[in-house]
Amino acid sequence: MTTPAITAVIPVYNDRKALERAIPVSLQYLGEITPDFELIIAEDGSTDGSAELVKEAGRKDPRIRLLHSDERLGRGRALNRAFRESSAPIVLYYDVDLATSMEHLRELVSSIQEGYDIATGSRLLPDSRIRRTGGREFASRGYNFLVRTILWSRIHDHQCGFKSFRRDRVLLLAENVRERHWFWDTEILVRAQQEGYRIKEFPVHWEQGAGTTVRKSDVTGMGLSVVRLWWRLHVQKD
Numbered sequence: 001m002t003t004p005a006i007t008a009v010i011p012v013y014n015d016r017k018a019l020e021r022a023i024p025v026s027l028q029y030l031g032e033i034t035p036d037f038e039l040i041i042a043e044d045g046s047t048d049g050s051a052e053l054v055k056e057a058g059r060k061d062p063r064i065r066l067l068h069s070d071e072r073l074g075r076g077r078a079l080n081r082a083f084r085e086s087s088a089p090i091v092l093y094y095d096v097d098l099a100t101s102m103e104h105l106r107e108l109v110s111s112i113q114e115g116y117d118i119a120t121g122s123r124l125l126p127d128s129r130i131r132r133t134g135g136r137e138f139a140s141r142g143y144n145f146l147v148r149t150i151l152w153s154r155i156h157d158h159q160c161g162f163k164s165f166r167r168d169r170v171l172l173l174a175e176n177v178r179e180r181h182w183f184w185d186t187e188i189l190v191r192a193q194q195e196g197y198r199i200k201e202f203p204v205h206w207e208q209g210a211g212t213t214v215r216k217s218d219v220t221g222m223g224l225s226v227v228r229l230w231w232r233l234h235v236q237k238d
Helices: 016-033 050-060 075-085 102-113 134-150 167-174 184-194 216-234
Strands: 006-012 037-044 064-069 090-094 118-122 129-131 162-166 199-203 205-207
Touching (some): 006 075, 016 037, 016 050, 016 102, 037 075, 050 064, 064 075, 075 090, 090 167, 102 118, 102 162, 118 184, 134 216, 162 167, 184 216
Parallel strands (some): 037 064, 118 199, 129 205
Antiparallel strands (some): 090 162, 118 162
């Protein structure tokens, strides 16, 4: 296979059912952008047959790659590993439930081609169209307000699972990122702003997916992670 122009990554953990839809939809939308792409499924210690599903899909289409881990790496480390494995100049990822409409995929790619270091979808801009339960909406807005206030971020939505990067630039950032799981998105964006990276945030159409693996303990842990990151950046200077 020649060097791809784009590597798309889907991080998964026990998401076989969602993968049955996500893989063919991904191939369709990526193929409309460029024929030179690869799709990496960063499978993180699943026990539901997700790895076997991806292996079978890869036998039919060599653009599909499985990155399996026997031990649970966490979402952040799984993404770091996938980006290191890529040789494409543009890397991106999105959530397996395809909560963010894939109609925005072209903008995710073109933003990097236009010179941005990072592009991220946003559910919290005026033109964003979202559908989710009131509890999750309240928690999301509260969390992002906390990040903007404590960590002085200019981004509105840090946790939208729909982001693209210049590969060389994100690998430099990843060397200092401590987060292994859900807070990875926030830490990447905060550190990128500190380093003067060009970031594009754009509104998306987003619908809450079924079977999410985000738990209440994740939300609590992310709040504590905000405080820890502030300490590392402003006290330890790390």
